[in-house]
Amino acid sequence: MDGQSMKKKDIHQNEVLCEPFRIKVIEKIQLPNIDQRIKILQKAFYSAFYIDSKDVYIDMLTDSGTGAMSDEQWAALMKGDEAYVRSRNFLDFETSVQEVTTYPYIIPTHQGRAAENILMELLVNPGDHLISNTFFDTTRAHVQNQKAIPLDLIVDDLWDFKTPKPFKGNFDLAKLQAALERYHENVPFILITILNNLACSSPVSMANIRAVRELANKYNKLVFFDACRFAENAYFIKTREPGYQDKSIQDIAHEIFSYGDGCYMSAKKDAIVNIGGFIALKDETLARRCQELLVLYEGFPTYGGLARRDLGAIAVGLHEGLDEAYLKFRTGQVAYLAELLEQEGITVSKPAGGSGVFVDVSSIYPHLSEDKFPGIALACDVYIEGGIRIAAIPFHLNCVDPGSGDLVKRNFEFARFASPRRVYTQSHLDYVANAMRRVKANATKNKGYRLTYAPEVLEHFFAKFEPL
Ligand SMILES: *Cc1c(COP(=O)(O)O)cnc(C)c1O
Numbered sequence: 001m002d003g004q005s006m007k008k009k010d011i012h013q014n015e016v017l018c019e020p021f022r023i024k025v026i027e028k029i030q031l032p033n034i035d036q037r038i039k040i041l042q043k044a045f046y047s048a049f050y051i052d053s054k055d056v057y058i059d060m061l062t063d064s065g066t067g068a069m070s071d072e073q074w075a076a077l078m079k080g081d082e083a084y085v086r087s088r089n090f091l092d093f094e095t096s097v098q099e100v101t102t103y104p105y106i107i108p109t110h111q112g113r114a115a116e117n118i119l120m121e122l123l124v125n126p127g128d129h130l131i132s133n134t135f136f137d138t139t140r141a142h143v144q145n146q147k148a149i150p151l152d153l154i155v156d157d158l159w160d161f162k163t164p165k166p167f168k169g170n171f172d173l174a175k176l177q178a179a180l181e182r183y184h185e186n187v188p189f190i191l192i193t194i195l196n197n198l199a200c201s202s203p204v205s206m207a208n209i210r211a212v213r214e215l216a217n218k219y220n221k222l223v224f225f226d227a228c229r230f231a232e233n234a235y236f237i238k239t240r241e242p243g244y245q246d247k248s249i250q251d252i253a254h255e256i257f258s259y260g261d262g263c264y265m266s267a268k269k270d271a272i273v274n275i276g277g278f279i280a281l282k283d284e285t286l287a288r289r290c291q292e293l294l295v296l297y298e299g300f301p302t303y304g305g306l307a308r309r310d311l312g313a314i315a316v317g318l319h320e321g322l323d324e325a326y327l328k329f330r331t332g333q334v335a336y337l338a339e340l341l342e343q344e345g346i347t348v349s350k351p352a353g354g355s356g357v358f359v360d361v362s363s364i365y366p367h368l369s370e371d372k373f374p375g376i377a378l379a380c381d382v383y384i385e386g387g388i389r390i391a392a393i394p395f396h397l398n399c400v401d402p403g404s405g406d407l408v409k410r411n412f413e414f415a416r417f418a419s420p421r422r423v424y425t426q427s428h429l430d431y432v433a434n435a436m437r438r439v440k441a442n443a444t445k446n447k448g449y450r451l452t453y454a455p456e457v458l459e460h461f462f463a464k465f466e467p468l
Pocket of ligand 1: 112113139267269277
């Protein structure tokens with residue numbers, strides 16, 4: 001047995017990772033040669049966000065809207081009833097979201113941030129303090145757009161890549177208590193991000209969700225979920241939290257949602273579609289007000305900025321996203337790549353989470369200080385070595401002191417190898433790990449980068465760089 005297959009065996013304790021599906025449509029991908037890759041990267045200002053898709057061999061930039069739809073989803077898409085009002089697909093979509101979330105009032109949006117826009121405009125005032133375990137970047141931008149202050153009350157475990165903790169996405173309850181005590185008059189709601197995407201894509205435990213609900217009740221606050229990856233979170237509760245081993249993923253999801261007043265979701269994640277989203281609420285009055293803004297920004301309440309066929313694909317995808325065999329495979333893929341990278345001497349967040357593998361870039365580029373952009377160095381090197389695209393984003397979080405509730409600014413820097421749903425196979429992951437071996441071996445040759453352009457808002461999408 002050669003070394004590589006030995007490794008695979010060790011990782012799975014004799015269980016080989018096997019896709020719970022067959023492939024019946026394929027898309028050709030091509031690796032530009034090394035000279036071309038060097039030129040492409042230069043033309044792209046050394047930023048993954050300026051590289052053309054055709055020039056990427058393995059695209060691990062994001063798991064958002066990049067999944068492969070099933071035959072059942074394509075069938076639903078083909079049966080689109082494109083009526084403006086109460087089409088068949090809208091009714092299927094509405095039923096599916098109600099079944100999965102238990103919330104009665106369902107409002108379609110074209111994607112997650114459109115839902116954020118509507119909820120924030122309705123509920124947030126200038127100067128408010130918005131509380132979450134960690135705000136996703138568009139969510140944070142929407143809070144700031146309302147001239148409010150986002151507070152990220154994540155546990156300190158997040159910064160410790162090396163120590164395995166099952167629920168690094170949790171709220172720090174002492175910080176939450178301190179923040180509510182100090183700011184409660186200006187907190188419109190608490191947002192629980194499941195799973196906690198930018199916090200190493202770690203899950204939030206049921207115990208933590210329950211405790212957040214109890215604190216929210218004490219201060220009479222609404223609780224909403226940013227539910228993009230609720231199914232992956234439910235799977236991790238099942239596999240990591242005592243007492244849930246024998247419950248179905250759907251039952252666990254129902255319990256999660258029972259602690260909230262509503263949720264919104266980018267269906268581009270766990271509903272495995274290329275576009276779509278929704279708001280789901282318990283309260284009819286709030287739902288009506290959302291629908292009024294929906295008409296202004298998105299479309300009529302029975303399509304919300306989407307083609308009706310897209311609603312049909314979401315209706316099917318939401319249930320497929322809850323399938324345990326699929327979730328086992330998906331989270332197993334992410335864990336598999338994490339193990340391979342770890343075997344190359346790279347520090348990854350443990351245990352692996354949902355959306356992808358989170359890498360501590362300083363374990364590859366210890367010689368590059370933060371101002372030399374080690375994350376950009378990794379993104380560039382992995383593109384040069386393998387035509388692989390990843391994202392490396394420094395995050396600026398607003399934490400609070402658990403004693404006083406004072407604001408404490410903290411950075412969180414990482415690179416993410418995101419895993420598109422049902423798109424890549426085990427050999428693709430082996431290929432990525434091989435490229436990373438070469439990246440690691442040659443890392444000291446990288447002298448870092450200089451920023452040549454950065455806009456004020458959402459700078460990581462538009463920034464440009466040059467090598468030092
Ligand atoms: C993707 C994402 C969003 C925004 O959704 P879009 O569909 O990209 O607009 C919000 N929150 C989290 C946690 C996400 O991952």
